[in-house]
Amino acid sequence: MADSAFFCPLAHEGVIAVRGPDASTFLQGQLTCNLNYLNESHSLGARCTPKGRMLSSFRILPQGDGYLLAMAAELVQPQLDDLKKYAVFSKSKLFDESDAWSRFGLFEGDSALGELGFALAPEAGALQQKDGLLALRLENGRAELWAPADQARTLLGKLVALLPSADVDAWKLTQIRAGVGQVFGETRETFIPQMINLQAVGGVSFKKGCYTGQEIVARMQYLGKLKRRLQRLAGDADLPAPGTELFSPVHSTSVGEVVLAAHSEGGIELLAVLQEDAVGDGRIHLGSSDGPALRLLDLPYSLDADREIMR
Numbered sequence: 001m002a003d004s005a006f007f008c009p010l011a012h013e014g015v016i017a018v019r020g021p022d023a024s025t026f027l028q029g030q031l032t033c034n035l036n037y038l039n040e041s042h043s044l045g046a047r048c049t050p051k052g053r054m055l056s057s058f059r060i061l062p063q064g065d066g067y068l069l070a071m072a073a074e075l076v077q078p079q080l081d082d083l084k085k086y087a088v089f090s091k092s093k094l095f096d097e098s099d100a101w102s103r104f105g106l107f108e109g110d111s112a113l114g115e116l117g118f119a120l121a122p123e124a125g126a127l128q129q130k131d132g133l134l135a136l137r138l139e140n141g142r143a144e145l146w147a148p149a150d151q152a153r154t155l156l157g158k159l160v161a162l163l164p165s166a167d168v169d170a171w172k173l174t175q176i177r178a179g180v181g182q183v184f185g186e187t188r189e190t191f192i193p194q195m196i197n198l199q200a201v202g203g204v205s206f207k208k209g210c211y212t213g214q215e216i217v218a219r220m221q222y223l224g225k226l227k228r229r230l231q232r233l234a235g236d237a238d239l240p241a242p243g244t245e246l247f248s249p250v251h252s253t254s255v256g257e258v259v260l261a262a263h264s265e266g267g268i269e270l271l272a273v274l275q276e277d278a279v280g281d282g283r284i285h286l287g288s289s290d291g292p293a294l295r296l297l298d299l300p301y302s303l304d305a306d307r308e309i310m311r
Contacts, residue, residue, distance in 0.1 A: 106163065
């Protein structure tokens with residue numbers, strides 16, 4: 001299914017809204033991405049601890065009098081509770097709008113977007129708003145459609161007539177093949193942004209100024225001392241949860257953690273943060289030192305520190 005066009009509901013994620021005249025200023029001091037770039041576009045991003053560890057990752061876009069952030073559903077309430085402590089000092093308010101929006105992922109769905117009246121630009125990050133609906137261009141043949149709750153049933157009926165449906169596992173496989181990591185409840189405060197290559201997919205700005213964790217994130221980028229990075233792997237195994245450890249003979253302890261996993265035609269594919277010496281050795285095992293063997297696969301992009309720091 002992940003090689004042919006489909007759509008699926010994105011019910012595994014929730015939505016935080018940050019609204020008010022100070023929403024942009026408030027978020028600019030909290031997030032890794034640069035909100036000054038978000039006019040008619042959207043972006044990946046993260047919120048970090050002072051030590052640069054990600055509390056959440058998300059896709060953020062402007063809407064109405066503020067911004068919407070889509071993230072793993074289990075992170076919505078913790079992030080709301082934490083952000084509200086800081087929002088009291090600004091003219092901005094935060095809401096859980098998970099029930100206010102229905103979101104659908106589309107793979108190779110441009111013909112369907114056209115039938116729905118969208119002429120979405122081909123570049124990842126493009127955003128179009130039409131009749132209350134939001135269309136977002138993602139990486140590697142993917143797009144999202146967002147509908148207010150009162151339009152969700154109508155949009156779903158139209159999508160059913162235009163595209164085959166799939167479950168969220170198929171969508172996660174397209175995300176893995178796009179090389180886009182994500183923070184879940186199990187991996188909260190585990191990774192800094194560069195460990196999941198967030199800077200390579202436009203989710204970190206090195207020109208925006210200060211935000212929580214910025215000093216650590218910038219130091220890792222400019223000094224180049226990071227020894228653990230996102231890798232794509234495949235194997236024949238049961239589907240692992242985020243945070244499942246990986247092992248290699250090069251160390252007596254674990255050498256990394258699963259970021260995201262999905263079923264594929266030949267077993268499973270996953271994204272994992274791995275130590276570079278284990279990647280060089282190539283012998284990677286899932287769950288234990290004698291667990292199922294995994295093989296390394298290519299990511300669809302290369303890392304370019306000079307290009308990354310231009311954002």
